[in-house]
Amino acid sequence: xxxxxxxxxxxxxxxxxxxxxxxxxAVDWVRDGRxxxxxxxxxxxxxxxxxxxxxxxxxxxxxxxxxxxxDALPVLVITAxxxxxxxxxxxxxxxxxxxxxxxDLDELSARVRALLRRASGRPAPVIEHGPLAIxxxxxxxxxxxxxxxxxxxxxxxxAALTERPGIVLSRAQLExxxxxxxxxxxxxxxxxxxxxxxxxxxxxxxxxxxxxGYTIPAGR
Amino acid sequence: xxxxxxxLVAALIGAxxxxxxxxxxLSYRSAxxxxxxxxxxxxxxVALSVRDYAGxxxxxxxxxxxxxxxxxxVQVWEIAGGVLYLSNARTPLPLAARPGYATFSHEGREWRxxxxxxxxxxxxxxQPTALRTxxxxxxxxRILVPVLAVIPxxxxxxxxxxxxxxxxxxxxxxxxxxxxxxxxxxxxxxNLPDEVAPLVASLNDLLxxxxxxxxxxxxxAADAAHELRTPLxxxxxxxxxxxxxxxxxxxxxxxxxxxxxxxxxxxxVQQLLTxxxxxxxxxxxxxxxxxxxxxxxxxxADLAPLAEAKPVTIMVEADDAVQVNGADESLxxxxxxxxxNAIRYALPGGRVAVRARREGGDALLEVADxxxxxxxxxxxxxxxxxxxxxxxxxxxxxxxxxIARQIAELHGGRMEVxxxxxxxxxxxxxxxxxxxxx
Numbered sequence: 001x002x003x004x005x006x007x008x009x010x011x012x013x014x015x016x017x018x019x020x021x022x023x024x025x026a027v028d029w030v031r032d033g034r035x036x037x038x039x040x041x042x043x044x045x046x047x048x049x050x051x052x053x054x055x056x057x058x059x060x061x062x063x064x065x066x067x068x069x070x071d072a073l074p075v076l077v078i079t080a081x082x083x084x085x086x087x088x089x090x091x092x093x094x095x096x097x098x099x100x101x102x103x104d105l106d107e108l109s110a111r112v113r114a115l116l117r118r119a120s121g122r123p124a125p126v127i128e129h130g131p132l133a134i135x136x137x138x139x140x141x142x143x144x145x146x147x148x149x150x151x152x153x154x155x156x157x158x159a160a161l162t163e164r165p166g167i168v169l170s171r172a173q174l175e176x177x178x179x180x181x182x183x184x185x186x187x188x189x190x191x192x193x194x195x196x197x198x199x200x201x202x203x204x205x206x207x208x209x210x211x212x213g214y215t216i217p218a219g220r
Numbered sequence: 221x222x223x224x225x226x227x228l229v230a231a232l233i234g235a236x237x238x239x240x241x242x243x244x245x246l247s248y249r250s251a252x253x254x255x256x257x258x259x260x261x262x263x264x265x266v267a268l269s270v271r272d273y274a275g276x277x278x279x280x281x282x283x284x285x286x287x288x289x290x291x292x293x294v295q296v297w298e299i300a301g302g303v304l305y306l307s308n309a310r311t312p313l314p315l316a317a318r319p320g321y322a323t324f325s326h327e328g329r330e331w332r333x334x335x336x337x338x339x340x341x342x343x344x345x346x347q348p349t350a351l352r353t354x355x356x357x358x359x360x361x362r363i364l365v366p367v368l369a370v371i372p373x374x375x376x377x378x379x380x381x382x383x384x385x386x387x388x389x390x391x392x393x394x395x396x397x398x399x400x401x402x403x404x405x406x407x408x409x410x411n412l413p414d415e416v417a418p419l420v421a422s423l424n425d426l427l428x429x430x431x432x433x434x435x436x437x438x439x440x441a442a443d444a445a446h447e448l449r450t451p452l453x454x455x456x457x458x459x460x461x462x463x464x465x466x467x468x469x470x471x472x473x474x475x476x477x478x479x480x481x482x483x484x485x486x487x488x489v490q491q492l493l494t495x496x497x498x499x500x501x502x503x504x505x506x507x508x509x510x511x512x513x514x515x516x517x518x519x520x521a522d523l524a525p526l527a528e529a530k531p532v533t534i535m536v537e538a539d540d541a542v543q544v545n546g547a548d549e550s551l552x553x554x555x556x557x558x559x560x561n562a563i564r565y566a567l568p569g570g571r572v573a574v575r576a577r578r579e580g581g582d583a584l585l586e587v588a589d590x591x592x593x594x595x596x597x598x599x600x601x602x603x604x605x606x607x608x609x610x611x612x613x614x615x616x617x618x619x620x621x622x623i624a625r626q627i628a629e630l631h632g633g634r635m636e637v638x639x640x641x642x643x644x645x646x647x648x649x650x651x652x653x654x655x656x657x658x
Contacts, residue, residue, distance in 0.1 A: 009450050011481055015457035022464060080449045102453035105460040 001046040001116065001159060002026040002177045006036040006062070007078070008054050012101075016049065016078075017180075019105040020112070024139055024152045024159070026180040033057025040066065043176060045073060047115050049108075052079040052090065060093050067094035074115040078103065113137055120163055129162045129216065132201065141201075148200050153178055157193050158216075161206060166218030168209045190214075225382045232378050233371055240367030244360040251359035255352045260321060263334035263345040266292045270343050271336055291351060297342040304341070313346050323349065388416045392423075404431040443605055444492050447618070451485040491619040494553060495605075498626040509655055510546045512576035512585050513538030519555035520574050523563060532566045532589075534559070538576040543655040544583045546631045551585075554627040557620035558587040558648050566591040571641055582633075583654035588640045588647035599637045602648075621648070628652065 003020060007013035008031045017027045028043065030036050033054040040048070040062075048066075052059035063075055077095040081087075087098050096118070097111050113136045117125060127134040133142040139155050141148045150158065160169065160177045169177075171190045178193075179185050186192070194206055194214060207215050296305035297315050306312055316322045316335040323332050330349040335342060395407055406424035409417060458481050462474035516538045527534045544551075555574070562572040566589045575586040594602055603625040605618065625635045633652030640646045 009454065011454035011477070011484065012450060012457060015454055015461055015477065018461055019457060019464070022461075080446055080453075101449050102456045105457050105464075 004045040004048045005029040007051045047074040074119045161216040168215040170213035244364040248360035252356035267345040293346045455481045513540045516574045562589040585650040589645040590641040591645045
């Protein structure tokens with residue numbers, strides 16, 4: 001899952017990026033409103049964490065123009081603007097959720113998970129797909145009830161593929177979801193992770209669609 | 221006696237008593253003079269009539285003795301032989317030496333007499349002077365008694381009128397007493413007497429200034445709380461990252477970040493304190509002549525370690541003759557903030573020039589760099605509280621330049637933004653009135 005973090009404060013930004021990475025997300029971090037718009041235009045993100053008091057372009061402006069383009073991208077506002085009217089303004093401008101600083105890293109993670117869950121149209125917090133059960137909160141994956149230990153990237157790969165089963169994701173799309181900017185990506189990284197996943201979850205879990213990419217088949 | 225009402229009543233009654241007493245005295249004086257003239261004339265007339273009508277027939281004189289109104293004592297002498305006639309036998313008076321009026325004491329009483337000499341006989345009329353004093357005193361009392369009688373009524377009236385006149389004051393006091401301590405709206409100034417209106421106007425003026433001061437304090441507190449929230453957020457997140465750290469390397473990195481976070485929060489609090497102490501009404505700053513060159517050199521020396529670490533070259537170009545009337549400590553804070561700011565935003569290998577010079581009647585303290593500069597549209601905002609340039613990596617509270625501006629204003633000057641070194645970067649400049657040079 002690739003997230004866009006828009007936060008002008010270096011320390012808060014770094015800590016949030018670090019925390020979200022530990023949760024298995026790929027995080028791109030920009031520091032101002034215009035950079036956020038450039039990033040949104042260039043890449044597909046699963047969700048945006050948006051600070052409001054931003055240099056160059058206010059976060060609310062970024063949010064409004066995003067919604068004006070009829071982009072339904074989940075947006076979680078993280079801000080120090082804490083009055084009720086400010087929260088209402090933020091939500092009415094198109095935010096899906098509103099988190100006031102200072103916030104708890106675990107709560108931020110939970111809200112991001114809730115946001116992604118709602119965006120995928122899936123009501124249950126645990127993703128069940130065939131013999132697979134994935135709990136985004138604990139990042140625990142069970143195969144027929146037995147826990148499977150996955151690395152952060154392997155987990156992110158399974159989560160990306162089970163998000164919408166049956167959809168084929170190309171290697172480039174998977175790379176984009178797995179890695180933020182500035183992270184080194186080996187050319188065969190995705191293949192290596194897929195290989196490891198198959199070993200852990202069984203060969204037929206992830207199917208290779210030749211020349212297109214990978215999928216977890218729907219309706220199993 | 222602090223009540224205006226009591227004081228007014230007492231003062232008015234006192235004044236009335238004094239006026240009454242004065243009027244009585246004057247009336248006593250004039251009545252006395254009139255009575256004197258009148259009774260003197262009576263004495264003379266009686267003496268003349270004794271001579272003319274009675275013809276010194278002593279039997280006819282005796283007939284006049286029965287008159288109760290007869291206040292005049294008549295004596296007739298045979299100059300050679302003694303008293304022939306005495307209208308009041310109890311008090312024989314001696315005969316005056318000369319004719320006409322005379323006043324003398326006899327057996328403890330004072331007498332007024334009129335004497336006529338007619339050959340071998342003499343006629344003397346006499347009256348005790350106490351009679352005259354009594355008549356004059358009666359006249360004075362006729363003035364004084366009504367005045368005394370009117371005093372209680374007047375006191376009540378004054379009490380009531382003063383109360384009525386003071387009602388607007390009481391109204392103002394009541395309005396103020398009923399107010400909540402936070403309410404600083406002006407008092408209604410309509411329909412007030414001329415004497416109360418200036419008081420209310422002054423109160424309103426004070427309330428207005430208080431409101432402004434409170435507003436500034438509130439805004440400052442809100443700004444401060446708002447700005448503290450970000451470093452505290454960072455600290456909270458850094459602690460959570462520390463808790464999550466799985467291995468020593470991650471733990472060390474988290475601790476390093478945490479330390480930076482604490483350092484930053486501490487710095488922000490220090491800056492906030494500095495700013496609070498510089499609030500215009502905070503404390504009277506002691507002004508004295510200050511050489512800007514010394515201030516510039518000290519700031520450059522203080523920050524030399526920071527400059528070396530970057531590395532940035534600091535150059536001081538200071539004119540020792542430039543003096544301003546100012547607070548040394550505040551100017552030092554300003555200079556350090558400017559130099560610190562320049563070093564933070566300078567590129568590694570860059571230069572920072574610290575200058576103290578004169579320009580006309582102004583003294584300038586200028587810090588110029590060859591860093592990335594400030595976009596023209598942002599130049600007005602750099603001195604705002606908590607403003608931080610877009611895309612800055614440089615850590616800072618966003619207060620340093622706001623503090624500089626506050627100090628500049630305390631010195632009756634201002635902060636300016638200009639071109640930096642070699643047409644690049646930025647120069648931040650303090651402009652204050654210079655002291656006349658040597």
